[in-house]
Amino acid sequence: MISLTINGLTHELDIPDEMPLLWAIRDVVGLTGTKFGCGVAQCGCCTVHVGDDAVRSCVTPVGSVAGKSITTIEALGTPEQPHALQLAWVEEEVPQCGYCQSGQLMAISGLLKTNAHPTNDDLAQSITNICRCGTYDRIRKAVARATGGGQQS
């Protein structure tokens, strides 16, 4: 048995230590907001927070995060108090198909914990999440809106 604390709730799960956190979240616990995109830490659809760190859950064995505090998109904000990025995503109409956006939001909200005002260059260097709908320009605008930034470099 392994103990996972996800969005403040602790789950005792009979799963192998090496199971990637993504599948424990999606298929075992049943929270589907975190997405599967590549399975090899390339696309970032599966990004969650472990403590304050944004991690790619598809390559994070559950054994390595037992007992730690895991946050998924479902708990990034609340209906009453959405995260500033979520509000900005709505204002800028970022999503198209929307499938990658959970991961984009978790990756960038993770970045904001160490860099409250990321520039476009910071996003280019730190955020490697893939969006096949090509919402990148709107992501930049939404981040600028949420962080009061908007610098071009």
Added chain:
Amino acid sequence: MTTLKRADFMRLGSLYGGSLVLGVGAGGCANQSSTAPQSSGPPAATETGGFKPNAWVIVHPDEKVTIFVARSEMGQGVATGMPTIVADELDIPFENVEIEFAPAAAAYVDVAYHIQITGGSFSTMSSWMQLRTAGASARAMLVSAAAKQWGVDASTLTTKAGSVIDAKNDRTATYGSLVAAAAAMPVPAKPVLKTRDQFTLIGKVNKRIDTPLKVNGTAKYGIDVRVPGMKFASILFPPTFGATVKSFDASKAKKVKGVVDVVRVPRGIAVVADNSWAAFQGKAALTVEYDNGPFANASTESLKAEFVKLASSGTGAIKAVERGSKSVPGKHFEALYFGHPVAHATMEPQNATASVTSEGVEVWAPTQVQTAAQLFAAKSAGVPIDKVKIHTTYLGGGFGRRLYVDFSTDAVAVSKAIKAPVQVIWTREDDIQHDLYKPMAANAIDAVLDDRGNLVAMRHTVVMDSILKGLGFPLPPSGLDAISMDSVVNSQYEIPNYQAYYINPNSGVPAGSLRAPGANWNNFVVETFMDELAHAAGKDALAFRLALLKKSPRATAVLKKVATNASWGSPSRGTKQGLAFGFWANTPVATIVEVSMDGNTPQVHRAFVVADVGIAVNPTIVRQQLEGATNYGLSMALASKITIKGGAVQEHNFYDFLVLRIDKAPDIHVDVLENFSSPTGIGELGTVTIGPAVANAVFAINGKRARVLPLSEAYA
């Protein structure tokens, strides 16, 4: 675009036999709620006492209005745009709209395609009058109901924001209060539609219904479907195109913790498990022997040699256009182009969930083609079509990949075999290696400039596998595939002497429909060659094109507008500009980019895009589509390619199938013109201009002409 007849489509069933498996349904997700009730069939009386005048609308007593969305929401915005059209004619506030994805049903077939399909940038264009009429008809019945109640003539009444108004007698009735009475009114034969200046929502709504669900994880995609008792399955497909499984040993796979079964299905071996990861582990533990079939020695090199030879020789060429003379005096130019196949790589890997029971079949799938999903699910399960319910989820990208029902049909086969509900889920490697690709192509093009530098003749031969055939549609007797020839058969340029030919190489690589199929490659050839001709003629690339588009005012306006927006001729410091024009789904588009070079790699700093979309139902969504298609096309232009060795795809995942990330994504400036009487297609055309615009800018920098896509192979 070719119009597909229902009879053609039905023939596809026998055409494919069991080789392409499919299965789909309808139902879905809705405004505000991600788990809206699913409708099991076309309209009937509603349980809540709502008024349902037609297949599209239910007016509820609480003033909410359910509007059915009969096209698949894959990011292109139909779940917002199509209800906007109905709601405008119905004359209700947008806030009152709730959506429900329609089931697979005759009422919802596309009026142009004759099947229920989302593709070709057709949804809004072909449903425009149908949706307006549905809304106007409902409105007329509500007005009639009020007129009867008040004992006045309906012509004295007006509507506004969900109420019928009797201005003369200073009274109003909300739609909700009229639902029972309206249901008794006759359906008007020809309801009066609004004039363009009377629209209250069309062109004015700029938000999307689905955005809130897509920022908090509640939007439900195919992969998120959960059915009580369901298992997860991963299918091992033979790696080589055309191969079959000879034998397999599942003993190791069955020992993987969580694996519950291993079953043979028509297209491969399905490992069934309690969770997706166990299914993947089990699949990796299979030992399989294959019959590799006739394609086992094919490689990119061997195919390329064959394609180029066909393009050069013209062997087997089918006439597409022959206009004017084939022998025109002047200065001759010619070039040969080659394009690699490209995978769709939707962000959501292919998946579907199916439940086959003695009662029938249910399929939940991110599908673009409900009619085919239903048909092939029925075939796979061996039940009549009316026993198959298709539930359409949100789609995590489509781009044409989900016009194929292989994944949903497989899910039905697995569910039938294990007698339980199952979600078949593809790995990214499955998705990259078992796609139906933007086809490999070789194009031969030549042209003649007269002594004043005017383009007087062009001949263009396209060697490309048939996209129509891959879709399951029969080719015309001539064998001409107008989709594979898009941007060539329908060139907008007035070239007095013009010939176009099609050669179908039947290569054996699965050929698919990918965002602006045909055009996404052919327009690269046309527009880079046009740039070359303009340069040879000593003319400005914009002026050269304008001279050939004098009879196309929409195209002319688009080109002039993009030139103004981008300050054509005055690029930002350190960059050069490139221009390209395109035409797709009755929409002209033009793109200008600003590019610099980082070694051999183009860096696109800014892209200016202008399109004439006729009527922008939701201007924000139109902009999103042009931005997104620009970036999707930029991936194809810069780096995405599929290579083949030993009859199998060599790429695996996003580390070797390269796509655009935020670091290389340009700033995109979009402008939208509306010089047509109805909406024209918006979803795909942005892909057709970005590649040639970039290549043309690179020429301006280093004088090198690209003859290949992706451009990663062009400048090395």
